Amino acid sequence: MSFFPHLLLALLEGTVAAAVLALSALGLSLVFGVMRIVNVAHGEFFMLGAMLAWWIAKMVPGGPLAGFLAALMLAPALVGLLAFATERLLLRRIGYDPEATIVATIGLMFVIQQLALSVFGADAKPVAAPFTYRIAFPWFGFSGYKLFVVAASVALLLGAWWVLARTRFGLIMRVTQFDRETATAFGIPVNQVYAAVFVIGAALVAVSAVLIVPIQQAHYLMGLDPLLMSFIVVIIGGLGSIRGSVLAALIIGLADGVISMFFTPTLASIIATLAVALVLVVRPQGLFGVPAR
């Protein structure tokens, strides 16, 4: 293949990565932005979403499409339930203290990881794509499912934007993020908002896992990469900002796709890390972040 087809393929793969990354980073960004805590177990919610997707798809009869649709509904709900229990039994009890939360979620990360290993085993788990359709370019064929992943991610991101910008609950989340004390003084039950945001953040990353698992097999150690990449996106994009997360995910995803294709994946990681360092120095609140009160 010549240069242009290579570039097109890299951009397509990068777009798929960016779409899924934006979704998983949005979950982390909401939690980070509204609750002002770092959820180190975010990647394990991703892994659990993928593992549950494999298990549900295997259990549901009726073929890959039925299994995928069941997984898309049930896996985020189950991960959300775990997040709800975590918020109630762990985070609320330590008063959402930022430092204690890091330690607690590191512990949770290992607990979820080891439980997944014990229950599901160490093998990689393949999940069949819900449909097989190949788009034929003159130089190569490209998976139609991957483009579906992009479309589904875009739809979910638009939905999240609509909720945040246009609904009562979105307004409550935004004002809680901006100033929790004043929000309380206007009758907003901040702890309940926190619980809802934590559940939504976990469910979003689980959805991204269900979408990606037919492309990338489920494995109990798969949570680390999405965690690191989500942090990179959140830091560059700005806390709690959807457009920041989307833009940063696009930059990171496309750059990763192109640099990995023409050079090496290691160089792509180095550049992403340098970009984070640059943003932290020049604009610590990120491209679209708002400093909290």
Next chain:
Amino acid sequence: MLQIRDIDCYYGEAQVLKSFSLAAEPGEILCLLGRNGAGKTTALKAIMGLVRSRRGSIVLDGTELTSLAPHEVPRRGIGYVPQGRRLFSDATVMENLRVGLMTRHSGPQVLEHVLSLFPILRERLGQRAGTMSGGEQQMLAMARALCIDPRILLLDEPTEGLMPSMIERIRQSVLDLKAHGVTTILVEQRVDAVLPVADRVAFVENGRVTGVEPAALLAADRRLIDRYVGI
């Protein structure tokens, strides 16, 4: 009636309010006057439940407020205009007002009434709060609190940093609220800012109320003020 009895409040281990007691009668304008750091703002935050008292009670019409979760206090009809306004500056004027309206599920008639008190806001509903002038932001902060349809309004230094014309506008708004039967507790540092509107003035020093006098008496006899605060 709001009755505060012997509350003690702390920031960490530093005691800010010491056996703080105060009573506000229905429909009156009660001013808390005192120097910076005397405990006036903490007293308002204690009423709102934002700072918890370790002792004593705060009772509003028979309901003990200290036993409520902080977010339930405004739902009892207490509006709060914090020091420095603390608007949701990234949100629009209408969104700030919506936050107030949501507190007690106030209807559109409350919004209409509030906008009739501050007509300038009607023209700015889609504007981001953070882009307004200081005076307009103060009006919005008051309007947001009034959207609760409060029985009691707590105002923390509402005239701070405003032009004289805007200060007069705020004073007039406070008097309009009194005419509508709203009890107002107004925190100020300057005695001249409170005497034209207050019914009574409570002097606060070192976390305690050192005396409460009718504003008319203080206006007639300035030596009384000197006795309390030496200004």
